[in-house]
Amino acid sequence: MKTWQRYREYLLRGEWHVHTNYTDGKNTVEELCNVAERRRIPLIAFTEHVRKNLKYNFEDLLEDIDRAREEHPSLIILSGIEAKVLPDGTLDVSDEIIKSVDYPIFAYHSFPNDVEQYMRTLERVIKENPFINAWAHPGLFLLKRGLPSSAIEIEHILKLMKERNVLLELNHKYNLPFRDWIERAEQLGVTLVCGDDIHSISNFARFQECMNVRVVRE
Ligand SMILES: [Zn+2]
Numbered sequence: 514m515k516t517w518q519r520y521r522e523y524l525l526r527g528e529w530h531v532h533t534n535y536t537d538g539k540n541t542v543e544e545l546c547n548v549a550e551r552r553r554i555p556l557i558a559f560t561e562h563v564r565k566n567l568k569y570n571f572e573d574l575l576e577d578i579d580r581a582r583e584e585h586p587s588l589i590i591l592s593g594i595e596a597k598v599l600p601d602g603t604l605d606v607s608d609e610i611i612k613s614v615d616y617p618i619f620a621y622h623s624f625p626n627d628v629e630q631y632m633r634t635l636e637r638v639i640k641e642n643p644f645i646n647a648w649a650h651p652g653l654f655l656l657k658r659g660l661p662s663s664a665i666e667i668e669h670i671l672k673l674m675k676e677r678n679v680l681l682e683l684n685h686k687y688n689l690p691f692r693d694w695i696e697r698a699e700q701l702g703v704t705l706v707c708g709d710d711i712h713s714i715s716n717f718a719r720f721q722e723c724m725n726v727r728v729v730r731e
Pocket residue numbers: 595620622649650
């Protein structure tokens with residue numbers, strides 16, 4: 514059972530991808546929760562960047578989240594991480610940290626320019642990490658490098674995601690995933706989640722777009 518399955522009704526109404534000033538975000542946990550509450554967003558997930566060798570105190574972040582839960586009893590606040598896929602298909606995060614949060618997600622950032630390796634590692638990440646809840650900004654790596662993807666390979670990955678209950682993130686910062694990936698995902702019954710890669714309180718305006726997508730879908 515993945516954490517998201519307990520919060521199904523908030524998948525497209527919550528904000529499931531948020532960074533704080535512990536890494537490259539501009540605002541504190543408390544500031545972000547205040548804005549979420551003001552905008553009547555029912556759920557916020559803090560998916561902070563991590564490495565195996567962390568440069569900040571993860572315990573402090575978890576304490577901030579606990580404090581925010583006390584301050585905002587009507588807001589669902591999830592702890593999380595965004596772990597980078599390494600070239601061998603493992604994740605750049607310690608076991609201890611991935612197990613300590615509610616909502617771990619994975620993403621491609623720096624990675625070799627090799628579509629075959631990308632597909633191979635995607636499969637490995639989804640199969641070997643029972644705690645992983647979602648694929649963040651799907652396709653961003655291919656988009657940035659101008660690399661092609663084959664529909665057959667993507668279909669294979671989407672089927673695996675469906676089988677392992679891994680969410681496909683709808684990310685409005687990058688307008689991803691690609692339209693045809695979303696259509697295929699919906700046909701295959703892959704579950705979508707709204708995560709806009711929020712890095713400051715002003716980014717919450719994007720959330721409106723997500724709501725619009727939801728209205729269209731309903
Ligand atoms: Zn990212």
